Amino acid sequence: MKLKIMKWYTKYLQVYNKPFVEIPQTLFDVIRINIEKRQSSDPLVTISVIGYNEETHLLACLWSLSDMICKYPVEIIGVDNDSKDKTAEIFRRCGVPFYTEYQHSCGFARLCGLNHARGKYHINIDSDTMYPPHYVEIMVDALLKEEVVGVSSLWSYIPDKQHSPFGLFLYESMRDIYLWLQSFKRPELSVRGLVFAYKVEYAKQVGIRTDIIRGEDGYLAFQLEQFGKIIFVHNRKARAVTGYGTVAIDGSLFNSFKIRLLSRFKHFFSLFSKKYEYYDDDSNLINKK
Numbered sequence: 001m002k003l004k005i006m007k008w009y010t011k012y013l014q015v016y017n018k019p020f021v022e023i024p025q026t027l028f029d030v031i032r033i034n035i036e037k038r039q040s041s042d043p044l045v046t047i048s049v050i051g052y053n054e055e056t057h058l059l060a061c062l063w064s065l066s067d068m069i070c071k072y073p074v075e076i077i078g079v080d081n082d083s084k085d086k087t088a089e090i091f092r093r094c095g096v097p098f099y100t101e102y103q104h105s106c107g108f109a110r111l112c113g114l115n116h117a118r119g120k121y122h123i124n125i126d127s128d129t130m131y132p133p134h135y136v137e138i139m140v141d142a143l144l145k146e147e148v149v150g151v152s153s154l155w156s157y158i159p160d161k162q163h164s165p166f167g168l169f170l171y172e173s174m175r176d177i178y179l180w181l182q183s184f185k186r187p188e189l190s191v192r193g194l195v196f197a198y199k200v201e202y203a204k205q206v207g208i209r210t211d212i213i214r215g216e217d218g219y220l221a222f223q224l225e226q227f228g229k230i231i232f233v234h235n236r237k238a239r240a241v242t243g244y245g246t247v248a249i250d251g252s253l254f255n256s257f258k259i260r261l262l263s264r265f266k267h268f269f270s271l272f273s274k275k276y277e278y279y280d281d282d283s284n285l286i287n288k289k
Contacts, residue, residue, distance in 0.1 A: 009130045009241045012060040013158070016130075016243075020055050020086040025093075031059070032095035034066035040073035044120055045140050046200070047074055048113025049096070051127035052081035052104065057243065058090045064130040066094075070137040077116060081109045087127075106193060107210035110217075114208060117200050124217070126194040129155070129242040138238040139197040142231060149202050149228035150221050152187075153195040154179070155240040163244075180232070187230040193217030195240050202227045 015023055047065065051058050065076060078091040078098030091098040101112040114122055121143050123136060135153070142151040156172055159165045179190040196217055206223035209216045221230050 008132050009064065009158075012063050012130050015063065016060040016158070017056050018059075020090065023059060027059070027063075028093040031063050031066045032093065035062070035076055036095050038066070038068065038070075039075055042073060043075035043118055044072045045074050045123060045136065045197075046113070046117035046119035046121070047076045047123045047125055047136060048079055048110075048117065049076065049091075049125040049127050050079045050081065050106065050109035050113060051083065051087045052109070053083045053085045054087050054127040055083075055085040055090065057128040058087055059094070060130055061125065061127045062090070062094045062096060064132075065125070065136075067133050068131070068136050069133045070140075072137065072140050074136060075118060077113065079109045079112045081105075103210070105210060105213070105216075107208055107212060107216040110193065111208040111210060114200065114203055120200055121197060122200045122203060123197040124193050124195075126242065129194050129240050131240050132237055134237045135240065138233060138235055142233050143197060143199065145231070147228045148231055149224045150191070150196065150198040150230040151233055152191040152197075152221070152230065153233045153235075153238045153240065155192070155195050155242055157244060158241055180234075183230075183232050187232070188218045188222035188225065190232065191218050191221040191230065194242060195238075196221070198224055199227075 015027070049058070049061060049065070054061075062076075068074075076096055078096045080088045080091060080098055080100050081104055082100060082102045088098065088100070099112055099116055101108050110124055113124070121140060123139055125131065139151050139153065142148060154176055157163060157168055159168055183190040193216070198220070202224055203220065206220065206226075209219050212219060224230065
């Protein structure tokens with residue numbers, strides 16, 4: 001059942017993990033034409049795609065965005081984090097206006113996207129991730145609700161030879177339950193940058209921390225809470241699909257989950273009471289309100 005639900009991303013896997021030289025020009029042309037049709041001169045929402053050496057993933061991401069179904073005016077921009085591969089060239093060939101951020105980190109890249117956003121809302125997009133057609137529309141629907149300043153969704157991983165669909169289902173189910181429990185009192189700890197959207201006005205007031213290696217997304221959500229609510233979208237039509245990124249560093253997905261669970265255990269009771277402090281992904285205390 002899970003695979004049937006997620007079949008929307010199957011066609012994008014044709015180019016996922018493929019080098020630039022193997023991509024036909026005709027596909028670039030199709031994506032460019034579709035993206036140009038969706039670019040608005042007066043956007044309500046800015047979609048910024050960040051990438052560092054993402055030559056083998058970026059095209060699948062942009063292809064998925066080019067197929068979006070959205071009733072709101074949007075702009076799609078890119079941030080090349082000074083890549084050494086063909087990341088910038090892919091942005092060019094797909095007709096996506098982009099900016100080069102020479103300081104390396106997700107924080108600097110996301111901040112660059114925020115600073116160039118013309119929309120009222122900003123949606124973070126990771127270039128190794130594919131997004132379903134109604135993703136943007138559903139996220140903006142949630143942002144338009146009263147008192148909401150930020151919205152986060154959920155994500156799945158691409159099944160492969162090392163990760164079976166059933167194994168991924170178990171892992172993602174346990175992770176989603178944990179994030180759901182955590183979100184009641186500590187929503188900032190359940191936010192992830194690849195599926196985060198927020199109001200530009202407030203984000204520009206608090207800024208995005210660039211000195212945090214992992215956790216700048218949660219810290220932004222932590223700061224945004226002073227202006228309103230952070231809510232979560234559980235609609236499967238807004239569930240992104242991504243590669244294994246940093247979780248692969250820990251070996252298997254279950255080992256990754258165990259490591260993250262243990263790192264949070266010493267702050268376990270924060271699941272049930274509101275705290276006014278923020279720890280990064282390495283359990284370092286960053287700041288207090």
